[in-house]
Amino acid sequence: MGVTRRGASVRTPRSTPRPAPSFRVLTGDCVAEMAKLPAASVDLVFADPPYNLQLQGDLKRPDDSRVDAVDDAWDKFESFSAYDDFTRAWLLAARRVMKPSATLWVIGSYHNIFRVGTILQDLGFWILNDVIWRKSNPMPNFRGRRFTNAHETMIWAAREPNAKNYTFNYEALKAGNEDVQVRSDWTLALCTGEERLKDGNGKKLHPTQKPEALLARVILSSSRPDDLVLDPFCGTGTTGAVAKKLGRRFVGVERDSVYATAARDRIDSVLPLPAASVAPFQTAREAPRVPFAALIERGMVSPGTTLTDAKRRVTALVRADGAVSLGDTVGSIHRIGALAQGLDACNGWTFWHVETATGLAPIDTLRAAFRAEQMQAAE
Amino acid sequence: MGVTRRGASVRTPRSTPRPAPSFRVLTGDCVAEMAKLPAASVDLVFADPPYNLQLQGDLKRPDDSRVDAVDDAWDKFESFSAYDDFTRAWLLAARRVMKPSATLWVIGSYHNIFRVGTILQDLGFWILNDVIWRKSNPMPNFRGRRFTNAHETMIWAAREPNAKNYTFNYEALKAGNEDVQVRSDWTLALCTGEERLKDGNGKKLHPTQKPEALLARVILSSSRPDDLVLDPFCGTGTTGAVAKKLGRRFVGVERDSVYATAARDRIDSVLPLPAASVAPFQTAREAPRVPFAALIERGMVSPGTTLTDAKRRVTALVRADGAVSLGDTVGSIHRIGALAQGLDACNGWTFWHVETATGLAPIDTLRAAFRAEQMQAAE
DNA sequence: ATTCTCAATGAATCTGTCG
DNA sequence: CCGACAGATTCATTGAGAA
Numbered sequence: 001m002g003v004t005r006r007g008a009s010v011r012t013p014r015s016t017p018r019p020a021p022s023f024r025v026l027t028g029d030c031v032a033e034m035a036k037l038p039a040a041s042v043d044l045v046f047a048d049p050p051y052n053l054q055l056q057g058d059l060k061r062p063d064d065s066r067v068d069a070v071d072d073a074w075d076k077f078e079s080f081s082a083y084d085d086f087t088r089a090w091l092l093a094a095r096r097v098m099k100p101s102a103t104l105w106v107i108g109s110y111h112n113i114f115r116v117g118t119i120l121q122d123l124g125f126w127i128l129n130d131v132i133w134r135k136s137n138p139m140p141n142f143r144g145r146r147f148t149n150a151h152e153t154m155i156w157a158a159r160e161p162n163a164k165n166y167t168f169n170y171e172a173l174k175a176g177n178e179d180v181q182v183r184s185d186w187t188l189a190l191c192t193g194e195e196r197l198k199d200g201n202g203k204k205l206h207p208t209q210k211p212e213a214l215l216a217r218v219i220l221s222s223s224r225p226d227d228l229v230l231d232p233f234c235g236t237g238t239t240g241a242v243a244k245k246l247g248r249r250f251v252g253v254e255r256d257s258v259y260a261t262a263a264r265d266r267i268d269s270v271l272p273l274p275a276a277s278v279a280p281f282q283t284a285r286e287a288p289r290v291p292f293a294a295l296i297e298r299g300m301v302s303p304g305t306t307l308t309d310a311k312r313r314v315t316a317l318v319r320a321d322g323a324v325s326l327g328d329t330v331g332s333i334h335r336i337g338a339l340a341q342g343l344d345a346c347n348g349w350t351f352w353h354v355e356t357a358t359g360l361a362p363i364d365t366l367r368a369a370f371r372a373e374q375m376q377a378a379e
Numbered sequence: 380m381g382v383t384r385r386g387a388s389v390r391t392p393r394s395t396p397r398p399a400p401s402f403r404v405l406t407g408d409c410v411a412e413m414a415k416l417p418a419a420s421v422d423l424v425f426a427d428p429p430y431n432l433q434l435q436g437d438l439k440r441p442d443d444s445r446v447d448a449v450d451d452a453w454d455k456f457e458s459f460s461a462y463d464d465f466t467r468a469w470l471l472a473a474r475r476v477m478k479p480s481a482t483l484w485v486i487g488s489y490h491n492i493f494r495v496g497t498i499l500q501d502l503g504f505w506i507l508n509d510v511i512w513r514k515s516n517p518m519p520n521f522r523g524r525r526f527t528n529a530h531e532t533m534i535w536a537a538r539e540p541n542a543k544n545y546t547f548n549y550e551a552l553k554a555g556n557e558d559v560q561v562r563s564d565w566t567l568a569l570c571t572g573e574e575r576l577k578d579g580n581g582k583k584l585h586p587t588q589k590p591e592a593l594l595a596r597v598i599l600s601s602s603r604p605d606d607l608v609l610d611p612f613c614g615t616g617t618t619g620a621v622a623k624k625l626g627r628r629f630v631g632v633e634r635d636s637v638y639a640t641a642a643r644d645r646i647d648s649v650l651p652l653p654a655a656s657v658a659p660f661q662t663a664r665e666a667p668r669v670p671f672a673a674l675i676e677r678g679m680v681s682p683g684t685t686l687t688d689a690k691r692r693v694t695a696l697v698r699a700d701g702a703v704s705l706g707d708t709v710g711s712i713h714r715i716g717a718l719a720q721g722l723d724a725c726n727g728w729t730f731w732h733v734e735t736a737t738g739l740a741p742i743d744t745l746r747a748a749f750r751a752e753q754m755q756a757a758e
Numbered sequence: 759a760t761t762c763t764c765a766a767t768g769a770a771t772c773t774g775t776c777g
Numbered sequence: 778c779c780g781a782c783a784g785a786t787t788c789a790t791t792g793a794g795a796a
Contacts, residue, residue, distance in 0.1 A: 050769095051769055051771095052771090053769065053770070053771060054771045055769095055770065055771060056771075059770060059772060060723075060724070060772095060786090061767090061786080061787065062785080062786045062787055063765095063786095063787085064720075064722045064723060064724055064725070065765095065766080065767085067767085067768085067770070067772095068767075068768080069769080069770065070769050070770085075769085080500055080501065108769095109509075109769065109770090109771090110496070110506050110508070110509040110534070110771085111506075111769085111770095111771060113493070113496075114492070114493045114494075114495070114496025114497045114499075114500065114534075115493075115496075115497050115500070116493070117489065117492075117493025117494075117496075117497075118493045118494050118496075118497040120493075121459055121493065121494070122459060127489050127490075128524075128525050129489070129525050129526045129528065130488075130489040130530075130532070131526060132511050132513070132530055132564065134511070134513070134564050135768090135789095136789075136790095137768080137788070137789040137790060138562070138768075138788075138789085139767080139768045139769090139770070139787085139788080139789095140560060140786090140787040140788050140789090141560060141770080141772060141786085141787075142770085142772060142786055142787055143772035143773065143785080143786055143787095144549040144550075144553075144560065144772080144773095144785080144786050144787085145547055145549065145772050145773070145786090146507050146508050146547065146770090146771095146772065147508045147510060147535075147560075147561050147562060147563045147600075148560050148561065148562040148563060148787090148788080149508065149563050149769090149770065149771095149772095150562035150563045150564055151509075151511055151562075151563055151564050152769080153509070153532075155489070155493075156526075168524055168525065170523040170524065171523075174523075181519055181520060181523075181526070181527045182526050182527065183517065183526060183527045183529035183530075184526045184527060184528050184529045184530055185511065185513050185529055185530050185564070189789085189790080190767095190768055190789090190790090191768090192767075192768070192789095192790065192791065193790075193791055193792080194791090196768095204767090204768085207768095207769070208769050221526075289557050289559070290557075291555060291556040291557050292555055292556075292557070293552075293555035293556060296555075297567065297592035297595065297596070298568075298592070303652045303653070303656035303657070304652055304653040304655070304656040317655055317656060318656065319551070319555075319655075319656045319657065319658075320595070320599060320624075320625055320652055320656050320657045321548065321551040321552060321554070321555045321599045321657075322551075322552075322554065322555020322556065323551050323554035323555050324554075325655065325658075325660070328660070329660075330550075330551065330554065330660040331554050332553075332554040332555070332557065332558045334557075334558060335554065335558065374515065505771080506771075507771090507772095540771085543773065543774065544774085549786095559787095559788070560787075560788080662785095663784095663785065663786095664773080664774085664784090664785065664786095668775095668783075668784090711782080711783075712783095712784095713782075713783060713784065714782085714783095724782090724783095724784080725784085726783085726784050726785065726786090727783090727784080728784075728785095729784090729785095
């Protein structure tokens with residue numbers, strides 16, 4: 001399968017004298033710009049709209065440094081209703097340019113994704129999956145008042161119900177995933193380091209640049225070579241760069257001319273890859289870390305169990321939440337193990353033991369059994 | 380802290396002659412039954428509402444490919460609209476019985492969760508997290524036309540914005556998780572095997588029974604012992620069984636009397652865990668405040684003592700009134716610590732140190748000793 | 759060259775209490 | 778309701794610069 005060349009891949013000639021170039025970034029409002037595109041001309045839409053984060057004050061890290069938040073004007077909306085109107089408008093514009101067989105992806109967080117999903121359904125899109133981007137290195141919750149917000153949600157939808165001819169490269173994905181079906185949760189790292197575009201001062205050029213690996217999975221799973229990919233919120237052109245790399249065509253829209261220019265430069269410099277060379281769906285290795293709480297959830301240790309050291313000199317009590325208590329003090333198996341010995345640190349997995357039929361056994365043996373189970377389940 | 384006994388734990392006596400039992404399953408419509416409960420009486424709501432209203436009754440039209448597009452859209456609107464009305468009704472009823480500090484969890488899939496989330500926001504709930512239940516053993520996708528649907532989504536929300544006193548047992552969760560804060564994605568197995576309730580024929584009794592481990596995380600993370608947990612769609616009583624096990628109280632509502640009966644039997648047979656394994660413990664946040672002046676009054680620090688940071692780069696002088704001075708500036712240990720570092724804020728307890736026989740020690744160790752004394756004195 | 763330490767940072771609706 | 782302030786709070790990764 002050859003790489004798309006300029007002009008060669010245009011399938012539906014229209015009245016314009018010259019065929020559209022294969023890679024375009026339009027500067028302007030996405031609804032207005034999409035309205036100028038021919039109807040039913042796009043094979044795949046990927047959209048990363050504003051999330052409407054509704055942030056208020058500053059957030060400081062424990063070291064008192066300030067978190068560089070998304071405080072741009074484009075992410076501010078007067079109300080949920082205003083956000084809904086905005087969402088309805090761009091989704092309708094996108095729908096018009098989608099071929100009947102096209103599908104659409106939208107990424108968001110809990111701030112906006114529920115509204116996007118509801119409107120998708122109300123407009124008659126047909127949700128095929130919601131897919132979780134599970135971040136391997138999310139920003140922590142600095143104040144300890146919520147769970148670490150460690151994922152974002154993507155919705156994958158067909159233009160209408162009963163769409164039966166949409167592209168889903170099931171066999172190829174499965175073959176590239178150790179012959180296991182690809183799941184609806186994808187573990188991927190944030191876009192950092194070299195990949196992250198910087199401005200002249202070494203600061204991030206765009207506040208929400210997505211990792212290319214994420215886009216590669218989207219494009220590889222739900223489009224074919226030479227397909228036309230549309231990104232209405234093109235930003236610094238991640239979608240376009242990956243589309244070109246993977247032999248697809250691309251049209252993006254970006255309101256901010258600085259971002260649009262950066263996107264054009266970036267896409268220009270991309271060299272398409274041989275199509276067969278990318279296999280991004282290798283199974284994510286599970287984090288080696290096993291929380292002690294998981295053994296309790298699994299029923300391997302009961303709350304109320306007494307832990308003791310190898311010489312039965314100290315004991316601690318297993319709590320339902322996976323912490324352990326020694327007298328009035330509650331903490332992790334590691335902290336309490338350290339406390340029991342008067343040390344700064346301790347490996348609770350090897351220090352603490354439980355009574356078994358065959359005598360005292362370190363809880364590390366339970367962890368090993370748990371891991372073995374997990375490995376089996378993954379097969 | 381004893382295990383909750385029938386009636387003994389009711390905290391707000393009301394006009395009814397007998398206190399409500401600690402574990403109840405009401406048979407009936409959840410909106411009607413919640414309306415009978417006292418307002419602001421519930422600490423935690425967990426709801427697993429029906430997902431597929433559009434597949435019920437006369438709206439069910441599988442594989443009807445010849446439907447006119449307009450009619451089709453109208454059907455969906457009607458169907459979604461009915462689901463929205465239903466959702467709004469039960470959420471409002473739940474909201475009334477929630478204490479101001481209460482939080483609510485809803486679990487769903489892409490069929491319904493976007494509508495639930497939108498309505499939650501529209502009703503003024505405040506989303507704290509969306510949490511992904513990542514299934515370690517999901518059912519495969521048999522047709523190979525989509526990604527394996529390997530997760531469900533939960534929304535965790537406070538009753539209103541700026542709710543600052545909701546329960547989140549951050550420290551305990553972290554201690555049970557290898558001393559790392561718990562993320563918004565939870566990997567847990569489906570409810571199968573022994574745990575899955577069966578009917579007389581060995582068939583599963585309920586189509587969507589949730590694993591107890593999932594409910595255990597929900598209840599352990601966002602409630603305290605003796606709290607009242609409400610489940611408006613009680614089913615076969617998983618929430619109630621786990622609540623009882625963990626020393627919480629419970630009220631559930633279930634429309635189907637077969638399920639309700641099964642739930643009652645199930646909850647009756649649960650034995651609560653030993654109180655010590657679920658007992659709350661004092662976190663750093665909840666520890667009693669100690670004014671720095673109290674250490675001086677107690678003789679633990681003398682006026683005139685020199686304080687310094689861990690690297691002995693700056694020094695401050697302890698005053699008799701409990702303030703400290705740095706050059707001409709006088710202020711609290713925190714203010715002066717911030718000043719010394721050129722920061723906006725500082726925890727003076729950990730920043731400032733005193734010389735001891737064994738070297739430099741943070742004044743926080745003095746505070747800990749003071750608190751220990753106070754504890755002893757209180758006994 | 760190699761290893762170690764320290765600093766920086768990422769779509770974040772991130773405190774509680776008292777006056 | 779607002780302001781002041783005590784004081785509690787972070788994980789994975791990259792990269793620079795020191796040892």
